[in-house]
Amino acid sequence: MIGPSVTRGPAAALAPQLAQAAERLRAAGVASPRADAEQLAAFALGISRSRLVGVDELPAQAAAHLDELVGRRARREPLQHLTGLAGFRYLDLAVGPGVFIPRPETESVVGWAIAALTSPPALTSPSVPSLEPRGPVCVDLCAGSGAITLSLAGEVPGARVHAVEVDPAALDWLRRNVAASRLPVTVHEADVTAAPTASLARLTGSVDLIVSNPPYLPDADRDEVEPEVGEHDPPQALWGGADGLDVVRAVVALAARLLRPGGLLVVEHADGHGAAAPGLLRADGRWVDVADHPDLAGRDRFVSGRRQAGGGERATAEEG
Numbered sequence: 001m002i003g004p005s006v007t008r009g010p011a012a013a014l015a016p017q018l019a020q021a022a023e024r025l026r027a028a029g030v031a032s033p034r035a036d037a038e039q040l041a042a043f044a045l046g047i048s049r050s051r052l053v054g055v056d057e058l059p060a061q062a063a064a065h066l067d068e069l070v071g072r073r074a075r076r077e078p079l080q081h082l083t084g085l086a087g088f089r090y091l092d093l094a095v096g097p098g099v100f101i102p103r104p105e106t107e108s109v110v111g112w113a114i115a116a117l118t119s120p121p122a123l124t125s126p127s128v129p130s131l132e133p134r135g136p137v138c139v140d141l142c143a144g145s146g147a148i149t150l151s152l153a154g155e156v157p158g159a160r161v162h163a164v165e166v167d168p169a170a171l172d173w174l175r176r177n178v179a180a181s182r183l184p185v186t187v188h189e190a191d192v193t194a195a196p197t198a199s200l201a202r203l204t205g206s207v208d209l210i211v212s213n214p215p216y217l218p219d220a221d222r223d224e225v226e227p228e229v230g231e232h233d234p235p236q237a238l239w240g241g242a243d244g245l246d247v248v249r250a251v252v253a254l255a256a257r258l259l260r261p262g263g264l265l266v267v268e269h270a271d272g273h274g275a276a277a278p279g280l281l282r283a284d285g286r287w288v289d290v291a292d293h294p295d296l297a298g299r300d301r302f303v304s305g306r307r308q309a310g311g312g313e314r315a316t317a318e319e320g
Contacts, residue, residue, distance in 0.1 A: 011057040014041065021070045028074035031226075036079050040069045043083045076227035088147040090154065093177050095145050098169025100237035102147035105295045106213050106268060109302045110151045112293060113211045113266040116304070117156060135159050136208035139258060141192050141251050144170050144237060146177040146185075148211050153183035160184065162207075164200065166191040167236055193250040196257070207258045212251045213268040218244035244270050249280060256286045261309035266302055274300025281305040 018037050025033035042049040044065040045058070058066065069082050078101055080086040086095045088102045089110065095101055117136055135158020140149040143163035153161040163178065163185055165171050171189055178185045190197045192214070196204075217238050222230065229238065240246050248267060255265045265287070269277040274292050280303075281287040287305035295301035 011059050012063040014052075014055050014058050017041070017058055017063060017066065021066065024070055024074050028076065030073060030076070036073055037070065039079060040073065040082065041066050044069060076231065078228045078232050081232065086145065086147075089151050091147065091150055091181075093145045093147055093150070093173075094180070095173060097232065098167075098234055099173040100144045100170070100233050102145055102213075105297075105299075105301055106147060108295045109213065109266060109268045110148055110211065112302070112304070113209060113264070114152065114155055116264055116266070117209045137203065137206055138162070138209045138211070139164060139203065139207050141210060141212040141254065142214045142237070142247070143174055143187075144213070146174045146181075148213060149174070149185055150177060150181050150183055152209075152211070153185050154181070160186075162186045162188060162200075162203065164188045164190050164192060167234065169234065170237070192254050193247060196254065200258075203258050205258070205260055207260060207263055209264050209266070210251075210255045210259060211266045212255075214240065214247040214251050216240045216244045216248055216268070216270045216273065218242065218270070218272075243276070244273065245276060245280065248273075248277060252280055252284055252287075256284065256307060259307040261307055263307045264304065265307070266304045268302045269300070271295075271299040271301065273303075277303040278305075 018041055021037035021040065022033040025036055030036055038052055039049050041058070042052050044062045045055065072082060073079060080095050080101045081097065084094060084096060086093045086101050089107050093102065136156060137160050138152045138156065139162045140152065141164050143149050143165040146163060149161055149163040152159050161184065163174060165174050166189060175187055178187060188197060188200050190200050215236065215238050217225070217240060219239055219242055222239070240248065248269060251267055252265070259265065267277065278290050278292045281290045286308050288308050290303065290305040292300055292303050
């Protein structure tokens with residue numbers, strides 16, 4: 001984004017500019033006005049936020065750019081759309097219109113999944129075979145920008161990661177982030193609610209870990225979400241039907257097909273699904289060690305389960 005063509009004029013003192021920007025954002029209902037003002041000022045200057053402490057003045061062009069950015073943020077355009085980046089764990093992901101902006105809550109989901117995957121007791125039992133001496137096969141269903149995909153690929157030694165996404169706009173961002181990372185990731189254009197594509201079907205029974213952040217908001221919440229979400233995140237990444245679990249059900253069914261016996265499934269869900277999401281896995285009959293987990297704020301956030309060794313195979317075959 002290029003700011004207004006202002007090349008002359010006196011520099012402006014940074015401190016009052018930041019205070020004014022933060023007040024504009026606070027009045028507009030932005031949740032973190034000071035932090036956003038600082039991030040936008042750093043972006044206007046072309047520096048990191050951590051270097052802002054060493055800046056006393058804004059050149060005229062940067063001040064004009066900051067004013068424009070603050071105006072757009074006050075209209076509740078997401079901060080990440082303005083800067084073009086979203087931080088996630090150890091990643092800086094390119095994001096913009098057409099792709100879901102990864103949230104901090106999902107970082108705890110991924111962290112738990114990685115720890116479980118790399119901790120043998122979490123994936124093995126006397127009746128379940130252990131991981132082979134190779135890098136694990138991981139799948140990210142509803143991959144979006146690639147936040148989960150690239151975290152797995154970058155943090156799990158030897159991981160062979162597959163990212164599954166169907167929306168064309170999100171696929172563009174996913175492929176861009178995968179290419180920039182140079183990590184070993186295979187991208188599949190596939191709908192998790194439909195029959196698996198040929199490339200995805202080849203993974204049947206061989207996957208060690210599936211993680212998913214599917215659309216899970218109940219349709220009744222459409223008038224309750226913040227403008228940054230309701231007006232800017234793609235609807236297909238948000239809404240999960242009347243109870244919010246339509247796509248979660250599809251993810252559970254597909255995961256039962258792709259995972260090897262003993263493979264692990266981790267699915268993010270709405271904070272109102274702490275009982276319903278584990279109930280889906282238990283009712284399905286192909287999962288053991290089903291448990292729900294809170295995020296760092298203590299809200300129910302994700303469910304995990306392990307693919308049962310033996311049993312339930314007829315249901316899996318019938319789905320195909």
